[in-house]
Amino acid sequence: MIRILALLLLMSLSPSLHAKEKGTDALKYLPIQDAGRVKPYDTFARETLQLVWGKSHYEGKPAVDIVTTWLMAPQLWQGRKFVRVDHKGMKKALKIEGDRKYFSPDELIRNPRTDLVLRELGEMRRNNEKLTPYFQAVQRLENQLLTFHAVRMGALRVAPAPKGHPNGDAWLEINQLEGELRDKFIIVSRSFAAALSGQMTGSTNTPDADRMPASEGEESGGDSAAASEMDEDGEPKPTDKFKSAHGGGLLSTMAAAGSPGVSLKEALDDFKKVAQKSNPEVYPSEKKINTEVFYNGFHPFQWSWIIYLIGALLGLVAWQTSWKSMYVASFVAMFGGLIIHTYGMYLRVVLTGRPPVSNMYETVIWVAWGAVAFAMFFEWFRKKGYLLMAGGIVGVICMIVADNAPVMLDKSLQPLEPVLRSNMWLTVHVLTITLSYAPLFLASILGAVGLWYIIKGEGESSEKVKHMAQACYRNIQIGVVLLAAGTILGGVWADYSWGRFWGWDPKETWAFIALMGYLAVLHGRLVGWVRNFGMLAFSIITFNLVIMAWYGVNFVLGAGLHSYGFGAGGVEWVAGFCGIFFIYVVYAAFIHYFVGRKGKASA
Amino acid sequence: MAKQKSILHKFGKFLSSIKLAVIVLIGIGFMSAYGTIVESMYDARTAQTLVYHSWWSYTILGLLCVNLIAVMVDRWPWKPRHSGFLMAHIGIIVLLLGSLLTRYYGIDGSIRFAIGEKEKNIWLTDEVFEVWSSLDGLSFRRLSPAEPVQFLTDRPGPDNIKDYSAGGQTIKVLDYHPYALRDVKIEASENAADGPAVRFQIQNERVNVSNWLMASGGRRTAVEELGPAQVILTTRDIPPGPGNYILLRPDKKDKTKMTYHIQTMRNPNQPKTGVIEPGDTVETGWMNLKFRLLKYHPQAKNKVSYVPIKRPGPLSTSAVKVQFNDEERWLGLNSPVRFFTNNTVYLLRYGNVYAPLGFEMKLKEFKVPRYQGTMRAASYESIVEVPVSEEEKRALEKQNISKSSLLESDDLNEEEKKTLETMPNSHMAMINAQKKKKEGFRDVLISMNNPLKMRGFTFYQASFEQDNMGNPTASILSVNRDPGRFLKYLGSLLICLGAIHLFYMKGRKRKPMTTTKDVS
The missing domain is CATH 1.20.120 (Four Helix Bundle (Hemerythrin (Met), subunit A))
Structure with a gap:
């Protein structure tokens, strides 16, 4: 039976079948609890696939189908090379091919070096040390393996726990479901399998669900021996948490029993009704779930x-x-x-x-x-x-x-992080300061357009150049007013949130530096240091300060109280963007000061 | 004379010039950028002392003020069209004045208390060097006024030895590590009052643990938890109970040996006992584990040293090398060290000012509400008991407290409210709350973005400490008093209004600042 299911799943994975596949859409609307909020299964599946595979669809198949097959037939995925690993340094540390992008969960978990790097990460965390890009990559790998494992083991929270349940506000995982919830979910999984294979037979074969093993699939993996093995230090290995006594796929037997004779949508509606009854207060409204699924697809x-x-x-x-x-x-x-x-x-x-x-x-x-x-x-x-x-x-x-x-x-x-919650001043501050980036960005593009005229040989006082410089000036003025107000509002927020009007926090400081830069340009124009060409050039050059405040502080400087925005990557792209613009300005300056003058002299 | 005047005139012109303004603006930009780089390489404290609050930063800001004032004087007599320019520039000066007030008269500190503890002092960011003395080792008095220090900029070293001699003792600061890791080693001691320490190893095919245990410095028992078993070192004569453990005691006959007592759950009535000395191995008879005594000091003490590191980390601190008469030792930030003379104990401390707040606060509870179904913190909340002021008390006595008003108020915590609700006939909770208020205390909730303002101070939820299991153990509030706040807000308002006004004026196609033409 399992083999037939596997075959069906494999067949369905081929893109040719996909075009007609719409039968599993209903699953998108199943509310589940994940990462601190309730979201449609569609969102969860997209985020999960994005994390593990790097895109929110897999070989033309939607995330919902893919992630559900992790749950129902993990043996199809254990050996499949679909975990995206990018960081070159980490690949070196793991001693895996540096130029390969995708790896299978099995080869990553069984790699003895994985334990080493994960243990290093654990050490960094215990010491509260700032994670370098390398360790951010390790953390990502850990997340990928954990997420795949969690799905595989059915650790998806699909129904709210009734009041007084020891779970508290944590929802019930699939393998915690009991009674009616469990029965209904079995029907859901069976109709999903049926929908996926595109074979909606009218079978009335509905075996008693309670008799079926809930936690052990027939295909029990051979990694039970590896579970909870101690290493030399007497500590459990970090990768143990990705292994389990059984191979997961706890739903495959149920699903393999054949189509239940109801459509997936009907089965889900039934399940949702029961889940809502479990704790109506916390179950989300259909409208909100629909909105989010719509947003995801739109x-x-x-x-x-x-x-x-x-x-x-x-x-x-x-x-x-x-x-x-x-x-x-x-x-x-x-x-x-x-x-x-x-x-x-x-x-x-x-x-x-x-x-x-x-x-x-x-x-x-x-x-x-x-x-x-x-x-x-x-x-x-x-x-x-x-x-x-x-x-x-x-x-x-x-x-x-x-x-x-x-x-x-x-x-x-x-x-949100605690510091960002319900904070009117923060909102006003960030809205204002980032809004100031908009006209400044606009000015830098206008500057680039104006420099194009210069490169084409227009003189500084030509109408076209003047126009552009005036437009830059106007945009920078608006930007400066917003930037000044935003920076000051940042002080008000800081005063309100932790009692210091100005604490030289790097993010705030760089916004302030950008403000100083643009003020210098505006004042420079007053004394005639910055003429039309200067205005155009400085619109581009000074915008680098905004990029530093906006992007660089989080991704390059990486220090300070604004740690909620930190991430990694993209430095080379942003640097490239700035570099190209810089070369462009230098080239325009060369034309303006040397070639242009020659042209004037000969005229 | 005329020439002199013209130089003075030129200098005045330069001070009021926009050229200087541009230079100063660029200077401020570079200063700040350098500060953020220092901060990302070192830490916030280093950036603050070495860059933002350095003399040259202040010089640049001072120059800005001079320039702003000069340019305003230069525009005299002022006309209506100057109002935006004046507002923005006066605003900057007012803002900087406010910052100066904060810097010199403000209080910037923190208060730290464990859950259930009271605290009446706050830690300030200012650092001092202090010498205390005591005859009995219990009550100390300060020998000389606390010396404010700023070792990061005024760095002690062979060329800069600081003398803090007091009470007839020679006390000097010889050296300084801005960033160091505290390293504690256990070594033998001569002092008969010190307790023992052992280094042991426990080993089988899979486990290999070696560790120190010390029952000294006020403690008479030390325990090492090894999962299902314990290793216990004690000088007490407690009768052994059930469990899986290895109990070690100094041997009373031979100073170089120890007695051991190995108790297992499997054979509770047949403990293994005997005498062991360093180098000996004993079979524990449990999970094939061998116990080995590696080192034994009948009297032991902690030897603290500070290993200098290049850049600060989460565990680093700063340390100074002090000389007390002929003795030299390293002294970590906020970890005082005792020195002994024949009849007196001296305590040397280098660290933050620990100043009285003027009243007492108690941390009753610390809560971390989580986002549903995760360990992700949604908020940090301290519930703090604070004294009620005299006016509040008087107002309370007049007030007639009804049950409904109590239920709506924040005076009762959730539990008390529940009691009040579920026992409609009892006025216990109400009476308790009233009593508590009349005694002069009330509970307040301080959470992120929800500070407490009280007696001129503002308390903000800053951070917290937790144990190995992730349970919070202590809360840290930041405490501020900012006399410059009003000026800062006033200055900010003026800057914003001025900037908008300037922008609006330019929008009406006025020729900007024609008066500056003579400069260029």
Whole structure:
């Protein structure tokens, strides 16, 4: 029976079958408790697959199907190379091929070096030491193995514990289910298997579920001997927690019993009804779950960057040709993108119940929003098109980065760190300060556009250059007002939260440094040190300070009270971005000061 | 004379110039950036003392103030259009003045108490060197006023020996490690009052543990937990009870030997006993474990040393080398050391000021609510008992407390409220709460983002300590008194209003600051 199921699962994994596969969608809407909140199974599956495999779908199959087969037939996955390991240094420490990306859970768990690196990590944690990128990678590996193991062992919390249950507010795991809950869940798993294989037979074969073993599959793995083995120091090995007396797959026998004769949706509705009865107060409303599944599938931010890209291109054409129709089209496109963008942010706010600036990912989305909104606002008065283009570029850059750098920018909806909870001042402070990045980003793009004219041989006092420099100046002014207000609000927050108006916290300090930089530029313009070319060049150069405050403090400096935003990776990309811009400025300066002058002299 | 005047005039022009402003702004930027780098390489304390509060940082900020004042004087007589510029610039000066007030008259400290403990002193960030003396070793008095020290900038060393001699004793600070790890070694002692210490090894095919046990310095029994069994070193004559353990005692006849008593659950009536000396091995008869005595000091003491490290870590501290008459020892931050003369005990301390708060607080409870189903902290909450002020007490006596008002108020904790609710006929809880208030105490909850303001101080939940099992054991609140707060907020407000005003003025296409043209 198991072999047949395995065959079915394998078949279903082939992409050719996928196109028709919609039968398992209902499972997405199952509420489960994970990482401190209740979320739809869809979210959990996406996050889990993202963590382990690096993408939220696997060979064209949706995360829900994949993660559920970990649970139901783990033997298919134990040896499959699907755990993504990136960190070169860690691969070296593990003595595994440095150029391979994916490894199987078995080869990682059985590798004796895994114990060594995990033990080092444990030592670092005990000493409260700051984790270096290497140890962050080890921590990620540990997380990947733990998560796969937890799913394999059925440690998914699918139903609230009744009041007075020893679990407290922790929900019941699949293997803790009893009575009706268990019966209903068995039917769910059987109809899932049926739905997955696409064979909804009308079988009425429903054996008595209670007689079936709940915790031991037929395929018991051979790793029982390895369990709780002591090493030389008499301590259990770190990898022991990924091994178990039995091979997991505790549902496979149930599922293998054949289709229960009800559709997966009906089976789930039945199960949800019973689960809700268990503790109605904590069971989420269907509406909220539906909203989140919708959000997961809708990808509002992906849509908005695509539309921004179109809007920016139209804006470019409109600006170069002054065609009215192009201009209107660009404006409409940008507005459409902004609406989807806003709607995406609105969904996040509804789902999390807090303002959308609690981590790096959300600030990137917010800055993009601000840049597009500011660009459209100015465009309303200027009506030239280049602002739409610049706003579109900022939107596209930010949103592409946000959408495609999951290791650096965590998209998932996480509960807040204590210091961030219910804090009005923090919210106002972060909203203001990150909003200031938007016009400053816009100014740097406008600066780049203006320098293009310089490179093309326009003089500093040409109308086009003047226009760009004026636009940069205006944007920087707005940015400076917001940055000053935001920095001061940071003081108010710090005073409110821990009694120091200004504690030289690195994140705050770098925002302050950026403020000093831009003030120097603005004052420099007053005395004529910064003319039109300078304005354009400094719009780009000074923006590096914002990048440092926004990104560098968390990912490069890595110290201070703002530790909630820390992550790893992407340094080379950001440095590359800054480097290219810097070279561009140097090149423009070369043209401006040497080539340009020659041109003037000969004229 | 005219030339002199023109130099003075030029200098004045420079002080009020925007050029200086740009230089100062860039200077502040570099100073701050350097500070954040120092902080990420070392720690916040180092960055604060070496960069942010260094004389040169203050010089740059001072220059900024001079520049701001000069430029405002330069614009005299002021016109309405100057108002934004004036507001922003005065705002900066007011803000800096507020910071100066905080720096010199503010209190920045912390209060630490274990759960259930009272505390009436706070730890300040300022550091001092103190000498205390005592005739009986119990009650100490300070010999000289506490000397404020700043060893990070004024670093003691062979060229900079600090003299703190007092009470006729020569006391000097010879050397300093800004970052060091405290290392404790056990060694033999001459002092007959000291207790014993042993180093042992327990071994079978799978387990190999070796460790020190010391029953000295006030303790007469020391226990090493080895999972299912214990190793116990004691000088007491307690009769052995049931369990799995190895009991070690100094042998009364031979000073170099020990007696052992091995008790197992399997054979409770047949303990193994005998005499053992360093190098000997005994079969425990339990899980094939061999017990070996590696070292034995009949009298032992802790030898504390400080190993200097390059950069601070979570466990590092700072330490100074002190000389007391002819004796030289290392002294860690906030860990005082005793020195003995014939008739007096001296206590040398280098550490943070431990100053009276003026009243007493008690940590009744420390709670860490978690996010559902996880160990992830959702909040940190200290429930603290604080004295009620005289006015509050008087107001209370007048007030007629009803049950419903009590239930709604924060005066009762959850448990008391429950008692009150479930016992409608009893006024016990109410009476208790009233009594407690009249006695002058009330409970307050201090949590993150929910500080307590009291008698000019503000208490914030800063951090906590926990045991190996992850259970919280103590709470640390930060304590602040900030006399500069009003000026800082006033300055901030002025800056924001000024900036917006300036921006608005420019928005109306005015030619900006024509008066500066003569400078450029």
